[in-house]
Amino acid sequence: MSVPAVPCAPAGVVGCEPEVLAATAVVYYLRNRRKQRNFIMANVTGAGHLHFHAENLPKDGTGCPGTWMFEAAWDYFFRDQKVVIRGVRGDWTSGDNLDAVNRLTVGGAMSLEEACKRTWTYRRAKSKGFSRYQYIDARGGPGQYVSVDVVFLP
Amino acid sequence: MIHLRNDVVQMLRRMARRGERPSVMLRAVIEEVGQEEADRPLLFLYFSTAFCFTEGQGYKIFGWFPDGTGALQDSGIDALLSGRIQETRAEWDRPVSENIELDLHLSS
Numbered sequence: 568m569s570v571p572a573v574p575c576a577p578a579g580v581v582g583c584e585p586e587v588l589a590a591t592a593v594v595y596y597l598r599n600r601r602k603q604r605n606f607i608m609a610n611v612t613g614a615g616h617l618h619f620h621a622e623n624l625p626k627d628g629t630g631c632p633g634t635w636m637f638e639a640a641w642d643y644f645f646r647d648q649k650v651v652i653r654g655v656r657g658d659w660t661s662g663d664n665l666d667a668v669n670r671l672t673v674g675g676a677m678s679l680e681e682a683c684k685r686t687w688t689y690r691r692a693k694s695k696g697f698s699r700y701q702y703i704d705a706r707g708g709p710g711q712y713v714s715v716d717v718v719f720l721p
Numbered sequence: 722m723i724h725l726r727n728d729v730v731q732m733l734r735r736m737a738r739r740g741e742r743p744s745v746m747l748r749a750v751i752e753e754v755g756q757e758e759a760d761r762p763l764l765f766l767y768f769s770t771a772f773c774f775t776e777g778q779g780y781k782i783f784g785w786f787p788d789g790t791g792a793l794q795d796s797g798i799d800a801l802l803s804g805r806i807q808e809t810r811a812e813w814d815r816p817v818s819e820n821i822e823l824d825l826h827l828s829s
Contacts (some may be wrong), residue, residue, distance in 0.1 A: 660784030
């Protein structure tokens with residue numbers, strides 16, 4: 568199996584030294600050698616949805632940016648593996664996306680769909696042409712979700 | 722380079738057959754491969770491989786930490802993963818010779 572090229576670190580970023588630890592037809596795992604909680608794990612599901620978890624913690628202005636890691640994973644599947652991507656999943660149990668959803672839905676101020684469309688993952692999905700929301704699962708309630716799982720479709 | 726150990730994959734399947742809770746299984750992997758190695762991405766890969774997760778069922782693991790500091794406590798990860806493991810049982814609960822697919826032998 569050929570080993571994919573490690574993408575060059577983005578210009579002007581401090582403390583980003585990427586390495587690809589797994590890259591198969593369905594899984595891509597890139598991490599930053601210089602920051603433990605800075606990685607993206609991504610895979611394409613059987614339904615053709617790009618599913619991923621990206622972290623860059625602590626938020627200290629260093630490390631490989633989440634958007635850059637998302638683009639690396641996208642390029643790997645879409646460009647290198649020629650995978651047909653049919654959606655982008657938003658599957659959150661913690662982190663900025665879930666925090667945003669909870670902040671925006673407190674007291675029923677916004678629907679789950681509206682809130683999901685204001686997340687970082689939605690912006691990534693929309694940039695690739697996936698802006699239609701589909702609910703999969705959620706635990707908890709407005710302002711107090713502990714788990715949200717949606718997919719953004721073309 | 723990531724190498725998934727077949728004995729760990731089989732251990733997970735045995736534990737699932739016995740009805741062990743996912744949080745117990747996660748800690749068993751950590752004990753087996755060592756705390757230094759067993760970060761959440763590796764736990765995710767072990768669970769995805771052991772339980773034939775093809776729809777991203779294992780991503781909930783990223784909300785859990787063994788020391789209880791994650792967004793998901795043991796009860797939370799147990800509730801989210803138990804059903805998913807059983808849903809794919811027909812895929813992973815087969816004779817060993819039929820179902821070993823450790824193809825994460827890559828790069829770095």
